[in-house]
Amino acid sequence: MVKMLLLFIVIAAGVGLQAKGLVLSAPESYDFAISSESQLSLLKLKETQVKNLQNYNEVLKTHLKKIKLAIKYSEDLLRTPGHNFLFGLKVLRHIYTDWPQYINNLKKELGSKEILISQDLLMQQPTSVDFEESLGAIYRLQTVYNLDSYDMAEGILDGKDYKVKKWSIDECLILGLMYQYLKHYNESENWLQLALYYYEDHPNREELKTKLWEHSNLLESLVEANKGLGRYLEAKKFAKDLLSILPNHSYMLQQLPKLEYLQANPIKLTKPKKDHQLQKEICSKRYSKANTNLVCRYVDWTPFLQLAPLKMEELSMETHISIFHGFLGKRDIETLKNASRPKLQRNEHLSWNCSCKIGNLSSSSHDIARKINGLIIDITGFPPKGNQMLEVINYGIAGNYNPDDTAKSTTPNKANTLIFLSDAEKGGEIVFPSRQLKVKPRKGSMLVWVNPKGSVIYHQCPILKGNMWVANKVLN
Template identity: 45%
Template sequence: MVKVCLFLLLLTAAGAQLQYETKTNDVAVSLESLLPMIKLKEAYVQNFESYKQALEIQLKQVYRLIRHTEDLLEGITAKTGNSFWQQFRLIRHMQWDWQQSLKLMQKVLGAKEIAFSQERCHELPTSIDFEEALGAIYRLQTVYSLDPADMAGGILRGKRYSRKKWEPNECFMFGLVNLYVKNYETAEYWLELALFYYDAHRNPKQFDTMVMKYITILEMLVEATKGFGRFSASMEHALEVLSIQPDHPYMLQLLPKLQLLESQPFKGAEPEENYVKLKALCAKSYPRKVNDVHCSYLRATPFLQLAAIRMEQLTNEASVNIYYELFNDEEMEALKSLARPELQRPKGSKNSTYKIAQLSQTKNDIISTVNRRIQDISGMDLHEEEKLQVINYGMAGKYNLEDSAGSAATALIFLSNVQQGAETVFPFLSLQVKPQKGSMLLWRNADWSVLHKSCPLIMGNMWVATKRLT
């Protein structure tokens, strides 16, 4: 997880009024937790629409008052100034209408809408949620070597998704994340994208009400190009900053230093190496050895005799098998419905990428059904105290069964399909298994060869269930 506390301070320095919180609403670590944000966003838009209507009503009253005053002024001229009728109109207007116009200006607008926003504040993503979301995108970009322009345009690993292009502020923020971890080249790329989208936006001035202004992007580009050793580009950006703000103290001090640095050999700082092992496992391709595996149908138990299950042996080097269509849609939805209210962030986990529900056999009949199915397939006994774990991934989520070494075997049930990512990798077996809804992956924990990792989720809502067998 990228540590972005300093990044938040940087945003504050750029003009953001941020308040760091210690709680989280877990919106980045579980897609199920994020779904209510969509409804809240809809309510947010409706609330602003209501506020807009209140302002429009007020503005219409102001326009009427202006027209009324202009009509009055047209009637009161020097020639008719002695008319008692015009004198009365003037006195009435200044005594009565003036007070009414003052009340109009003093009227508090949007009290209902403001109260609504204040009441729902506790449901909004917190500072920790924001950090975790930033870390998730950084994890995806780093592990899968994603191109920033592709990401901003909705293209992930060669696949285009129907997503609206990112706006300048998103590109700007990821430029800052990469700047903080000293990935200066990538930071420059993101910030140049922010500058491009800012210039191309039909109403760029709207961003002046946010953290990011045009001059702020230029200031960060000065730092990114300087860190990467592109001092001439850094000077160009610094000069553009000074063309906007001639008395900018930092740029005035920096320009002579940049000129000096350009004339000297450059030795850049090494970027932080994050997710090196995960990148080596998840970014590579795993060609399938079709000649070394085979499929068969299981009929060993009464249940299997009624409904034979197709099994595929994935490797000859260890006992790793996948059982297809083992659970139907109704069973999987029942399991997810049971797990939803029980989902919790793992205890003691600061960098969680998922939420987990621990379900005992006494919780519901569906748990007993799942356990019996696993027992029929594996031929192994199950202990009642060993709970079934149901996991929902978050942004760039991954779940590793770190404690499976203490069990004889491990069952991993795929409760959903995903568009991309979330593969289970067995690096010592050169084996990668993609999620297949309704299937179960079962491996014997005989030796180190079955050590495995989960790759980050790229696109989709990933659900799995796991059970340790002893």
């Protein structure tokens, strides 16, 4: 089978299993993919590594400068005319005293300090779990939002160019191999064609020789993708292109007659299982406008609210869903986020279906949690002796709540509150499918809904762009 595909399986075997809904016990991870906060440390790691490589480069340049000076001095002597005792002594002295130093320079271990630093940084780099989760997130985003591969590679979302650094051959190739491993051959072929396009358009092919893959690997993968799609003529074309480069490629020599046979005797292809279809249906659906009988008003039904009324917008009377605008100010939001940062942890139960980290704050140990819990009690009227915990969530790539996980919650609660601690530029909407309602996150607002017997299921769509934070509280 394809060498590159085997390499991918070793790196990211978990993606295929997780995509099929199986729960895996994740090995140690730095959570780079599931939290935008964790990604900040990844950027710092990159800066440190670049600085270290620059230092290593300076060490090599200094050493190379010495070598060049030695070469220049020796060449100058060779160009010196005459054979007399003056010249003879100079050459003898040069070879006797300088050359041993040159040899010592050649033996010198260069950049040992930088190498040790680099080895230490290697221990802080993303793990296979981080890599798997990032690929799984891209898979979810592309599936749910039906994103075009070329637009993604070019940094375009919904027709808007975000001016980000475009994806390279490497990203396109690894995504092509991921989809191939999942037997989603159409998406695989799209990504591999993009990788081939970027390869053929590359201004300096010499740079690509440092990669783990070669041009032949791309062609081999395209053979497999087209074979999986039943496009045997196209598969033969790529097979012949590969054999024109490597005439003795044993695997492709075996495949060519098989492709000839399949073209003459096509087999019925099995369609792959489609993942994330519930998410796709929920998040891509256009929901009707809110009921015109609903109202938007300022509320002042407690002494506190009489001093600082809040704007309440009713979204549904059937389930009593409302949003309170301006619930939290910028200072309180930052205080809450800062208090939760040291407590953010991955939730193993939601590790695949919720790309996020969660921190729990109690009123007894955090002033900001006590303040917010008090505000919630003032607004909702729920008894102060209830749940005192505040759950703060930071999302990563394609962060969302999966409706299946939400539905399995057995926590007895009468109502839920969700406080938006940031805006989401793209995605991240809260959807109540049974109420045909989609709510866009607005920083500082609080969404409240009555949830008798846990009957109201909500779902958060994957985040396409933005650093998304929310605080969640169950009222009981």
